[in-house]
Amino acid sequence: MIIVMADKVITRFAPSPTGLPHLGTAMYALLNFLFARQNGGKVIMRSEDTDPVRSKPEYEEAIKEDLSWLGIEWDEFARQSEYLESHKKYIKQLLDSGNAYISAEQAENGEGMRDVVRFKNPNKIVTFNDLARGEISVDTTDLHDFVIARDIDSPLYHLAVVADDYDMGVTHIIRGEDGLANTPRQILIQEALGAPRPIYAHYPFFLTPERQKMGKRNGAMPISDYREQGYLPEALINFIILMAWHPNDDQELFTMQGLIERFELERIGKSGAIFDQAKLDWLNREYMKLLKPDELETKASRFIPKGTEKFLPLLIERINKFSDIPRMLESGGEFDFLVKAPGISKELLMGMSGASESEIKKHLAYILEKGTERDTVWPYAEEHGKGKVLWPMRVALSGKERSPDPFTLVQYLGEKESMIRLEHARKILDS
């Protein structure tokens, strides 16, 4: 075999389909994707599905679907389970070369003996260069003769990973820092197999507010939940990359294309980043602002209750994500008055207006008579005190202490509905 295209970059991300993908899964894929793309190489998604009890096809589907939704691509898809023959070949090779041996041992789960395959540890110092962290040296002696196969036909993780990366020609292994401690073991296997050593780069985890590794079982929300809450994939990608990498200038907003151009693998962070929901929400708002009106409407449509589409422009600047919209419109919500007439009280009508009851009555009567047009109400309000006129008008329309200004409300409510509400407010004062 001749080495083909020795310089071509090949990366991979290898999730195990044992649960729904979360943002950590996306970071893993994104980093590999970006590095491959910016180097004209290819990226492989390898489903590490060899754990028969925990692996589920539907999780594999979910991973593909959610990563695609985020805009992360892969050039090839592989399943580790389909490489069993190759794994067995390498186990045999290691056995034949004396780098591994069969050891009859008590099965871990209880009864019976089993012929496990142990790697013959050369007990040496392994030194490797991590692109992000520099040189790392480990004495492998305390790794002992670790098990690489349950039996001669059943490869375990370390063997399988090394074998697959070798077979697939992977040149760069970009993975989470949990892989850091596994690297020396895998290098030992590579050397015994005569496989080339890929370049390593380890990135840190997302952390919970308690500084724990965020994971499926620890605070990580599935990507699909973000989608259902109406987060924009662009915002999520931007958020993820900022947790792993920063440029050396002040730029913070990146498109995928921009990332492919600017991302630098050597600059990925060294320390874990606590998941910052507020920043994510901010980013999502930034990306919502970038949407053109028709795009906005399309993307928001599935979150908007029937018949309330027209309120979107009013709502959009007060939300972090699309799923906030129904929450604002539902009864008791911040903008429920758009959907149904509010209950109002005399006290609220007076509120911070600074006007007396009779003054308010007079002002409402004026509006009721002359109409709600800004051109007619505004001069009147300036003459009689803006707060004294505008506050009760606004409260009559919204029933809220805080809301958009009365003219905006009229615009969305319509002249007719507005007059009904104004009239109702006047009656409240009369009672």
Added chain:
RNA sequence: GGCCCUAUCGUCUAGCGGUUAGGACGGCGCCCUUUCACGGCGUAAACCCGGGUUCGAUUCCCGGUAGGGUCACCA
């Protein structure tokens, strides 16, 4: 516990021997404004501790401390 990694505002970070330690989110204040939101402006807020090296350390080295990871017949 052994081994490995990490350590700058509350959070995400820039910095790569000499800086008023920069930016962003969040907070706070002011402006805009009848109120809210949006927007604009401004402000508080950090180099984990102790030794070295150096004329000079946030930056380099060592130690401590703290946090994380890993030590499976899971991946």
